[in-house]
Amino acid sequence: MKKICVVGLGYIGLPTAAVFARAGYDIVGVDVNQQVVDKLNNGEVVIEEVGLPEVVKQVVADGKLIASTTPEEADVFIISVPTPIHDNCTANVDYVENATRAIIPYLKKGNIIIVESTIPPRTISDVVAPIIQENGFDPEQDVHLAHCPERVLPGRILIELIENTRIVGGLTPTATKKAADVYRAIVTGDIMETEAVTAEMSKLMENTFRDVNIALANELVKISAKLNVDAHKVIELANRHPRVNLHQPGPGVGGHCLAVDPYFIVEKAQEEALLIKLSRDINNSMPDFVVNQVNRLTIELCEPKIAVFGLTYKGNIDDVRESPALEIVEKLRSNSRFDIRVHDPHVRQEQVNMPLLSFEDALKGANLIVILTDHNEFKEMNSDEVTSLMSTPVVFDTKNCAQLDGEKLVHYRIGDLTNLRAIQE
Ligand SMILES: NC(=O)c1ccc[n+]([C@@H]2O[C@H](COP(=O)([O-])OP(=O)(O)OC[C@H]3O[C@@H](n4cnc5c(N)ncnc54)[C@H](O)[C@@H]3O)[C@@H](O)[C@H]2O)c1
Numbered sequence: 001m002k003k004i005c006v007v008g009l010g011y012i013g014l015p016t017a018a019v020f021a022r023a024g025y026d027i028v029g030v031d032v033n034q035q036v037v038d039k040l041n042n043g044e045v046v047i048e049e050v051g052l053p054e055v056v057k058q059v060v061a062d063g064k065l066i067a068s069t070t071p072e073e074a075d076v077f078i079i080s081v082p083t084p085i086h087d088n089c090t091a092n093v094d095y096v097e098n099a100t101r102a103i104i105p106y107l108k109k110g111n112i113i114i115v116e117s118t119i120p121p122r123t124i125s126d127v128v129a130p131i132i133q134e135n136g137f138d139p140e141q142d143v144h145l146a147h148c149p150e151r152v153l154p155g156r157i158l159i160e161l162i163e164n165t166r167i168v169g170g171l172t173p174t175a176t177k178k179a180a181d182v183y184r185a186i187v188t189g190d191i192m193e194t195e196a197v198t199a200e201m202s203k204l205m206e207n208t209f210r211d212v213n214i215a216l217a218n219e220l221v222k223i224s225a226k227l228n229v230d231a232h233k234v235i236e237l238a239n240r241h242p243r244v245n246l247h248q249p250g251p252g253v254g255g256h257c258l259a260v261d262p263y264f265i266v267e268k269a270q271e272e273a274l275l276i277k278l279s280r281d282i283n284n285s286m287p288d289f290v291v292n293q294v295n296r297l298t299i300e301l302c303e304p305k306i307a308v309f310g311l312t313y314k315g316n317i318d319d320v321r322e323s324p325a326l327e328i329v330e331k332l333r334s335n336s337r338f339d340i341r342v343h344d345p346h347v348r349q350e351q352v353n354m355p356l357l358s359f360e361d362a363l364k365g366a367n368l369i370v371i372l373t374d375h376n377e378f379k380e381m382n383s384d385e386v387t388s389l390m391s392t393p394v395v396f397d398t399k400n401c402a403q404l405d406g407e408k409l410v411h412y413r414i415g416d417l418t419n420l421r422a423i424q425e
Contacts, residue, residue, distance in 0.1 A: 022064070107135075
């Protein structure tokens with residue numbers, strides 16, 4: 001039975017460690033965050049993911065998963081540390097470099113090293129392999145280096161880790177085969193074998209495809225606002241074409257995948273990646289578009305009370321990284337005229353630097369709700385309750401998710417601002 005050392009115990013590393021542990025592997029999970037390690041050794045998790053607490057509790061109790069701040073010798077090393085961008089939108093691969101250096105003292109010939117972190121093209125060959133080489137190992141002979149990107153959907157991670165098709169790209173054909181065999185122990189989906197750089201680019205293009213298509217939908221929203229057209233209706237009708245699939249617009253693109261990964265390509269091919277860069281710019285402009293609509297709606301009010309619903313970058317998760325909602329709230333709060341009350345049932349107070357209120361407290365006496373995330377709680381809001389709590393029951397729904405109606409209640413959706421009227425007290 002193999003021993004696996006998983007470095008980085010976040011949204012990707014911890015479920016991966018837990019699933020391998022459940023399959024009978026001995027796992028040492030490594031994280032630089034002492035709190036993550038301590039909690040895990042108590043069988044607790046610090047992230048929200050469906051089914052994860054139960055699996056972690058079990059594998060920790062069984063002694064199959066132990067956490068530590070330092071790596072140990074193992075047969076396989078899986079690196080799942082963050083790969084954010086710098087302020088200038090270039091890739092920060094420092095975490096991958098540090099994690100690689102951290103495993104060097106525990107490395108033995110024949111080990112398999114898999115980077116699951118999303119990485120810019122050529123990171124395995126130009127960043128990871130040289131570190132291995134500097135430390136006396138031949139990266140093509142002594143160890144087996146591979147990239148196996150993750151494509152799980154938060155909220156379904158435990159299912160998708162097993163059922164999704166996986167791409168495994170090795171630095172050498174042997175590395176590809178050995179790394180693919182590691183995943184065969186837990187994956188029921190197909191395992192596609194390729195080279196490292198192709199795996200790197202495939203992952204980046206998956207997220208870029210989505211970012212570019214969301215940019216197209218967001219651009220349609222802006223065009224529709226100008227031409228007085230209902231963009232949601234346009235999308236619904238156009239998508240009845242058998243080969244068209246327009247995406248849904250929104251308040252911007254967040255998370256540390258879609259909002260980040262396209263930049264990894266732009267950095268490496270600036271003159272060629274024009275559409276990719278423009279799409280990033282369009283999606284980055286959506287928070288301003290949302291704030292402008294809030295200004296239009298509240299222009300007649302002295303001190304509008306605005307309930308902002310949702311901070312996470314997508315519905316039913318607790319992840320606020322790169323969330324456009326944070327930028328929107330910051331911009332709204334910088335306007336001293338506004339009284340901003342923020343509510344997100346999935347976010348804990350310590351995650352953000354603004355006060356979080358309950359549903360009732362955020363809504364009491366409010367003039368406007370701005371929905372920024374499609375949590376189920378917002379999809380299922382009761383029209384009568386909303387109307388009775390608010391001073392002027394007006395909703396600006398940037399996710400087109402709420403099912404609200406009623407004589408008094410006005411429900412604007414981001415793609416249909418054709419009848420927008422300023423709120424009157
Ligand atoms: N979250 C997703 O849905 C998702 C999906 C696909 C790909 N990815 C990619 O997977 C990678 C990890 O993402 P995540 O969401 O799990 O990140 P995360 O921030 O949730 O977790 C990363 C963990 O790594 C730890 N860490 C940082 N440096 C370390 C080091 N040198 N040694 C040990 N631990 C270290 C951090 O303390 C943290 O707990 C990223 O490259 C991301 O782009 C994420």
